[in-house]
Amino acid sequence: MQSEWKFTAKDIAEKPDLFMSGHRACAGCAPATVMRLIMKALRGPTIVTQATGCMEVVSTIYPYTSWAVPWLHTAFENAAANASGIEAAIKMLKKKGRIKHEHVDVIAIAGDGGTYDIGIQALSGAVERGHDFLFVLYDNEAYMNTGIQRSGGTPLGASTTTSPAGEVIPGKLEPKKPIADIMAAHEIPYVATASPYYWRDLITKVRKGLEVEGPAFLHVFSPCPRGWRSDPAKSIELSRLAVETCVFPLWECVNGEYQLSAPSKVIAMAPQKKKPVREYLAVQGRFRHLFTPKYEKLLDEIQRITDQRWQKLLKKCGIA
Amino acid sequence: MKSIVEQKTLALNGDEAVAYAVKQSDVDVVAAYPITPQTIIVERFSEYVANGEVETAFVCTESEHSALTACLAASLTGARTFTASASAGLALMHEMLFVTSGCRAPVVMAIANRALSAPINIHGDQSDTMAQRDSGWIQIYAENAQEVYDSVIQAFRIAEHPDVLLPAMVCLDGFQLSHSVENVNVLPDEVVKKFVGVRKFPLVLTHEGRMAPLKLDPENPMTMGPLAFPNYYFEFKRQQEEAMKNALRVIREVHDEYAKISGRSYGDGLLDPYFLEDAEIAIVCLGSTAGTVKTVADDLRTEGIKAGLLRIRTFRPLPVDGIKRALKHVRAVAVMDKSMSFGGFGGAVFHEVRHALYDLDEKPLAVNYIYGLGGRDTSPMQIRMIYKDLQEILAKNRVETPVKYVGLRE
Numbered sequence A: 001m002q003s004e005w006k007f008t009a010k011d012i013a014e015k016p017d018l019f020m021s022g023h024r025a026c027a028g029c030a031p032a033t034v035m036r037l038i039m040k041a042l043r044g045p046t047i048v049t050q051a052t053g054c055m056e057v058v059s060t061i062y063p064y065t066s067w068a069v070p071w072l073h074t075a076f077e078n079a080a081a082n083a084s085g086i087e088a089a090i091k092m093l094k095k096k097g098r099i100k101h102e103h104v105d106v107i108a109i110a111g112d113g114g115t116y117d118i119g120i121q122a123l124s125g126a127v128e129r130g131h132d133f134l135f136v137l138y139d140n141e142a143y144m145n146t147g148i149q150r151s152g153g154t155p156l157g158a159s160t161t162t163s164p165a166g167e168v169i170p171g172k173l174e175p176k177k178p179i180a181d182i183m184a185a186h187e188i189p190y191v192a193t194a195s196p197y198y199w200r201d202l203i204t205k206v207r208k209g210l211e212v213e214g215p216a217f218l219h220v221f222s223p224c225p226r227g228w229r230s231d232p233a234k235s236i237e238l239s240r241l242a243v244e245t246c247v248f249p250l251w252e253c254v255n256g257e258y259q260l261s262a263p264s265k266v267i268a269m270a271p272q273k274k275k276p277v278r279e280y281l282a283v284q285g286r287f288r289h290l291f292t293p294k295y296e297k298l299l300d301e302i303q304r305i306t307d308q309r310w311q312k313l314l315k316k317c318g319i320a
Numbered sequence B: 001m002k003s004i005v006e007q008k009t010l011a012l013n014g015d016e017a018v019a020y021a022v023k024q025s026d027v028d029v030v031a032a033y034p035i036t037p038q039t040i041i042v043e044r045f046s047e048y049v050a051n052g053e054v055e056t057a058f059v060c061t062e063s064e065h066s067a068l069t070a071c072l073a074a075s076l077t078g079a080r081t082f083t084a085s086a087s088a089g090l091a092l093m094h095e096m097l098f099v100t101s102g103c104r105a106p107v108v109m110a111i112a113n114r115a116l117s118a119p120i121n122i123h124g125d126q127s128d129t130m131a132q133r134d135s136g137w138i139q140i141y142a143e144n145a146q147e148v149y150d151s152v153i154q155a156f157r158i159a160e161h162p163d164v165l166l167p168a169m170v171c172l173d174g175f176q177l178s179h180s181v182e183n184v185n186v187l188p189d190e191v192v193k194k195f196v197g198v199r200k201f202p203l204v205l206t207h208e209g210r211m212a213p214l215k216l217d218p219e220n221p222m223t224m225g226p227l228a229f230p231n232y233y234f235e236f237k238r239q240q241e242e243a244m245k246n247a248l249r250v251i252r253e254v255h256d257e258y259a260k261i262s263g264r265s266y267g268d269g270l271l272d273p274y275f276l277e278d279a280e281i282a283i284v285c286l287g288s289t290a291g292t293v294k295t296v297a298d299d300l301r302t303e304g305i306k307a308g309l310l311r312i313r314t315f316r317p318l319p320v321d322g323i324k325r326a327l328k329h330v331r332a333v334a335v336m337d338k339s340m341s342f343g344g345f346g347g348a349v350f351h352e353v354r355h356a357l358y359d360l361d362e363k364p365l366a367v368n369y370i371y372g373l374g375g376r377d378t379s380p381m382q383i384r385m386i387y388k389d390l391q392e393i394l395a396k397n398r399v400e401t402p403v404k405y406v407g408l409r410e
């Protein structure tokens, strides 16, 4: 199905909010902004399903709801299985003439815990079966809903409540799991990364994910001021810094072909624009301990891993 | 009875009887994951799909957890859904069983009862479903393959009834029923299709202030499976209990309506008594064991012994009043449990039946027999021993050992 919606700033502004205000997210919560942006990209009848986590909990406190679309939560680990069931039902009900919609988009949303960790089995199974849905991962890099515990998406060196920085252990010991690459390895039609600072890029990618036939996966960088011990006013700035430092590069993988998105391409073309990772880490309390002599070496290690992953990505994109 | 429709007789095992009933019930989505002794259900159904014999989306998920999740989500989207499982698979679904009943999704599931690990055992006992008795699902235990077939068809009607809206499981004893071939009379396709009908949806008030059918529908946005704080949660659970109470009536009504078409009935749909009216001693059991108990009761009756049987067909909701009424004149009752409640006082069925009897002015003496775990055979001879025990209990007028094991090497 082709989009009729012309993608201009005015269109976006005029489009009604389908993720509405009144939810109970913390001040400066980037995931909440991400929800709002995702919903700006809708093209028609849509059902949203969501895993347990901050965005579910803050937006659906009975008898209130922030969702102006049909919305379903069932558990923490199974957003993709929800989507499988919804999609299968719609297809069959349409075939039997019991619903009138020509097509209904299905979006599954989960945090990093509900995606990298407990949710990966259902997600992997659902995309292998080829269900037509978009899975949006809002990645705030820890289990925020239960009080900032580490996840497979928590970056190396971050202090969380289950990977605390202590006298002998400098926070999380392992680097972040490359979830988007893992999803791309499933050979699904569309995988992309996005950041709310680059809102136009984000909305476009949501729309592409919806328009594609079959499974699509969107990994959205989503700062959480509470868990990151960062200034609530800086969440969107952090969303930019992560891209500029190449901690979170923006790319798409369409039918197996990797390509950099504009903001990251700029850096690929002009490497002098690539900012040092320290600049990004220094403004977050969760990395504070790394700026002490004891753990300083880890800063270099984080820079090294960031550079290595960036080089790998460039290769996949046919650059360098 | 004139209204009874003509039926075909097929040689089916219990699993095939399930698959056949599902095939006829105009199910929209089946999502499942194989596990012995349920596997044949999924295999037969896959064949129906592969041959274009059903208009059903079949989702072969990567786990039981996702299978039930997909059924739940599809059901809330408006589809009629079915799944099947057993043992470890049912245990893996445990979390989602509660979500399904809490979301009031009328999913129907067949369980080919099987023991739980460890040690691994693929054979039949009822530990798996008994462990789920508080999950908010209706539980119907069938005695034979014919009843399995009939119950699956009835289950859709019961679960989807607007006064109920609860998920329902039809339980068939692993191997004894799942794998034994019997003659099964099946109704014509159109008759079943008409009996189950097209799923209807109750109207509810949406957050936008409109009345709309209870389902995920882009025309009428609804938030399902939200978060409820202590100020609301309790009321949701109370409503589920009310739905279970309603189910007692609905199960009977659906059972009676089906009996008029098929000519087959199982007591009142909740309890299936046998020689109970004038019985002095009686056995209470679930499922296929009732068949063995009946043959023994037949023999005892010819010997002039007033032996009876009360088969509990519907364990959830438990027909408490019916149990009281059925057993109040009986002097000694043996309750059979094909599962254990470790560290408790006898098995689950015993807990509940003895508990129901407590309110009677004149209570029967009650004794528990744990039997058949892990598929251990239960012979007519053992059932005869149980009746004999009851006679001794009567003679002594007291129960010396309230919980006993049948067919166990001690």
Ligand SMILES: Cc1ncc(C[n+]2csc(CCOP(=O)(O)OP(=O)(O)O)c2C)c(N)n1
Pocket: A031, A052, A053, A054, A055, A075, A076, A077, A110, A111, A112, A113, A114, A115, A140, A142, A143, A144, A145, A146, A151
């Ligand atoms: C099976 C199960 N295990 C644990 C939990 C507790 N739990 C609820 S939300 C959550 C973490 C969610 O983290 P994430 O997916 O990263 O989302 P966020 O809260 O950060 O937005 C956990 C551990 C649960 N609900 N279910």
Ligand code: SF4
Pocket: A024, A025, A026, A027, A028, A029, A030, A031, A032, A054, A055, A058, A140, A144, A145, A223, A224, A225, A226, A227
């Ligand atoms: S804890 Fe973090 S993710 Fe959760 S609502 Fe607050 S800012 Fe948002």
